[in-house]
Amino acid sequence: MESITSPKSLVEQTYEILLNAICTGELAPGERLAQDQIAAQLNVSRQPVNSAISILKANRFVEDTGRRGVIVAPVDNSLFQSIFEFRAVIEPFAVQLAGARLPNDARREAEDVVRQGRQAVETRDVRALLQADVEFHNMLYRWSGNPVIENTMRGNWHHIRRSMAEVLRDPGAAAPVWDEHAAIAEMLLDGRTEDAAALMKLHITFAYEKIRAAMSNNAPD
Amino acid sequence: MESITSPKSLVEQTYEILLNAICTGELAPGERLAQDQIAAQLNVSRQPVNSAISILKANRFVEDTGRRGVIVAPVDNSLFQSIFEFRAVIEPFAVQLAGARLPNDARREAEDVVRQGRQAVETRDVRALLQADVEFHNMLYRWSGNPVIENTMRGNWHHIRRSMAEVLRDPGAAAPVWDEHAAIAEMLLDGRTEDAAALMKLHITFAYEKIRAAMSNNAPD
DNA sequence: ACATTGAATTTCGTATACGAAATTTCATAC
């Protein structure tokens, strides 16, 4: 028997919709969030919209202009480097911890996620690709048994998604990513934890190089 | 000339007051947050209180009960281990980065913070001690030049503060902590980055051991 | 034409109002 779960409040729903719009780039950096307009669009009053914006503000996804309302926070280019510099340490660490704490159905779960990722590559669906990427890494965070990693990275992934959405214009380029994911999972499930962690470090480095290359093509500044 | 900074909104002020009360333990885990009562206490309407609680909820400091309102999230004991496991990797990493990117007035800044920390040890002021601790580590995050570290740890420090408040009943025990802080800063400023990072790793390990010992005294379960 | 200024408009922050859902209270039956 499962416990009763109350439906999400309008504040939560509004927050998720706005955050998603920001992360996918639908709401561009610098764009203003007008409460009235958003409220009308979502068919709610301004009150939940106002609360949702407060949450976005606290989490630095939007900035106060001091004037009318808030704007979507800019994605400054140096953020890429910082994010991947950070992940190059955290991700292998998560793999190392996971090696000692694998759940029973780990193999099945890993195979599911990898299948989803590869399917997204096939269908060239950027949104599904990003989601599978989040899920793969999130799976490892869970396996690490360290909830701080999971919580910390939850926040970071939204920022990562914002960045990725800008450069992942060619989903075909993501094919090797999923070979790497599969190899990492395989090593981990085989008990070769150190190898898996080392490959994860490479994986993040590769991803960063790829993104940097894509960026300099898209916006050569 | 400095730019005009708008005064904090009631939502922000309410959020900070509530978060602080949660982190210091003034609002105990499991305690209910009644909007009417808080609003009356802070002399504002329920509206800013409601928004502030939404932010707390999004950041996992309070939990939905599904029934009336929210309760302060429990601090489960395994969180200690997770936090320090995490910091044992992140803090030395921050030191390593900082070694290459020290600002000009680094020495002066470090001396200021260490002085504040030692003074808090003298006066046995737990609150000031925690604040100095946050500031010392935050200084290193800033020096690391990686804003992701700083942002990530900002959130985590609130949780760390919650945990620490419960065990830091004896401020005298914090004296060696500030010797370690001073030594880390000294090494870093001397260009001995690797040594500083190694000591930082030890520092976190020591801190964890100390807290674990204090915990088993306070609540032997 | 362009700058200036002040009235009209927009839009936000916060207060208040209202309906719904849960809890508490209390009368009643066993």
Add this chain to the structure above:
DNA sequence: GTATGAAATTTCGTATACGAAATTCAATGT
């Protein structure tokens, strides 16, 4: 004395209302 259930109360989520501050825009002077 305990269980039951309906009425009263509490309290939340959300809508609406209102005042203040910023922006827009048109009228006026140069």
